Amino acid sequence: MPTPQSSSSAEPADTSPVRVGALAPLSRPGWVEAGRHLLAGLELAAAEVNAAGGIGGRPLDLLVRDTAADPRRAVAAVEELAGLGVAAVVGEYHSVVARAAAGRADALGLPFLCSSAVLDALTEEPSDWVARLSPPQxxxxxxxxxxxxxxxxxxxxxxxxxxxxxxxxxxxxxxxxxxxxxxxxxxxxxxxxxxxxxxxxxxxxxxxxxxxxxxxxxxxxxxxxxxxxxxxxxxxxxxxxxxxxxxxxxxxxxxxxxxxxxxxYLPERFGPLGERVATALREQLATAPSFVAFEGYDTIAVLAEVLRTHGTDRARIAASWPRVAVEGTRGTVRFARTPGIGVWQWAGAPVQxxxxxxxxxxxxxxxxxxxxxx
Structure with a gap:
């Protein structure tokens, strides 16, 4: 007699990519060199996440958009990425551009983890959707x-x-x-x-x-x-x-x-993770990595842990900012509310x-x- 097929109703595992938008100045008049370092850090961390199994078996897919230091271009990129179903947006170097991106992300209910921009007023009003790694100006x-x-x-x-x-x-x-x-x-x-x-x-x-x-x-x-x-x-x-x-x-x-x-924004001495990442970034960039490259790496390290722990739902990602505790290249990243700063802020970023x-x-x-x- 033929063997009966299993009646299990288990759904097949979801292997579709987890999409994340990435903003960086990659053409003039943006500071292209800073954008290149930022992107190198983002891409290195994403590659390591995928090599370690991705997000619950799903690959992390960076959708990179060039802001060219143009706030309007950044806003358009955030709108496009939101429509493409990204779980979150990360990156940006220029403060005025990041402020425009943060404001639009907040209005759309899209989590934005800002890597490098320091302007205190990153959003006009306090936002639960936006978190930042770089210290405020x-x-x-x-x-x-x-x-x-x-x-x-x-x-x-x-x-x-x-x-x-x-x-x-x-x-x-x-x-x-x-x-x-x-x-x-x-x-x-x-x-x-x-x-x-x-x-x-x-x-x-x-x-x-x-x-x-x-x-x-x-x-x-x-x-x-x-x-x-x-x-x-x-x-x-x-x-x-x-x-x-x-x-x-x-x-x-x-x-x-x-x-x-x-x-x-680097520590006086790197720990083992920072040393390893510094070596990898130097090979990738063919020059000494700047602090901007480490900010990029830490951004994806933090977001990947949030996605693994809390899933890809945008509201759940934003709700997780105050519960973050992730070891980055420059210390343990934790977000808190800082007086005068309207976004979730890493208060422990080193300053030199x-x-x-x-x-x-x-x-x-x-x-x-x-x-x-x-």
Missing amino acids: SRGWRVYADALLAAGHRRVAVAAQPSVYWAAGLRILRDHLAPHGATVVELDADALTPAALCDEVAGHGATVLLLLTGFPEPAVPLVRAVRSDSRLAEVLIGAPAGQPELPSWARSLGGDGAGVPFLR VVDRDPADPERFRILHATGPTD
């Missing part, structure tokens, strides 16, 4: 101001371009430096030529010039002008937004780009003030570092 730039004060700087000149991000940074610096007797003078980096800006710095007797500008223009010509001006030989150049971190800074400026303090060593511009020097309680 108000924390990082206060650390930077503390480093200036510790080095004895009380007369600060700022070369700034119009931007919500630069304006917020300038406000943070002023508010933090003023109680310590420091003065901050703002110079228009668009209206003044590099030579005229040097005249202004010399006239104000500033001991430090901070670049709150785009890269390579006008940052590169400004650095060259200051370095070649004998009146400003003792003036410190600073770039709090982190432009000197990436190799293009060193390629563009050589020795002139050394000794320029900037913010980066670093520069390139004038004796060896390929080597970084840690000038000041903080932990999660500083």
Whole structure:
């Protein structure tokens, strides 16, 4: 007699991909190098997730969209990705672009895990849908101001371009430096030529010039002008937004780009996971990975654990942010509500003030570092 077939009604396992949208500036006028590092971290972590069995046996599929530093393009990408059924959106480097993406994701009920943007006001109103790995600008730039004060700087000149991000940074610096007797003078980096800006710095007797500008223009010509001006030989150049971190800074400026303090978000020492990922990222990028690459990796590490534990339903993902505890390359990621920040925030992200060593511009020097309680 033929063997009867099983009457089990078990459903076949779901092996369809878990789709996740990924935003990064991959073309001009975006900072393409930062976007490339961010994407490298995202892709490395996704490949490791899939090599380990994916999300409950389902592969993790990154749908990458180039924002080109355009907020409107980011909004359109979020809308497209939502329609494609992604479980969440991750990434983005530029703060103003990330703010536009976060606002649209919040309106659509789509979880957004922001990797690198630091603008405090990432959403207009408090959001349960948005979480962020990078420290808020108000924390990082206060650390930077503390480093200036510790080095004895009380007369600060700022070369700034119009931007919500630069304006917020300038406000943070002023508010933090003023109680310590420091003065901050703002110079228009668009209206003044590099030579005229040097005249202004010399006239104000500033001991430090901070670049709150785009890269390579006008940052590169400004650095060259200051370095070649004998009146400003003792003036410190600073770039709090982190432009000197990436190799293009060193390629563009050589020795002139050394000794320029900037913010980066790495621990003083990596643990085993960080060391392993650093090696893999270096091979992938064919250069030293920036902190942006580690932010990308940690983003997928966090989201993958959320998806494994809580599933792919968007509302359940968003509800899980306060319960996250995931070991990343830079520490254990936990999200909480932070005063003045409307999104779920990792309060423990490390913050360093670093520069390139004038004796060896390929080597970084840690000038000041903080932990999660500083």
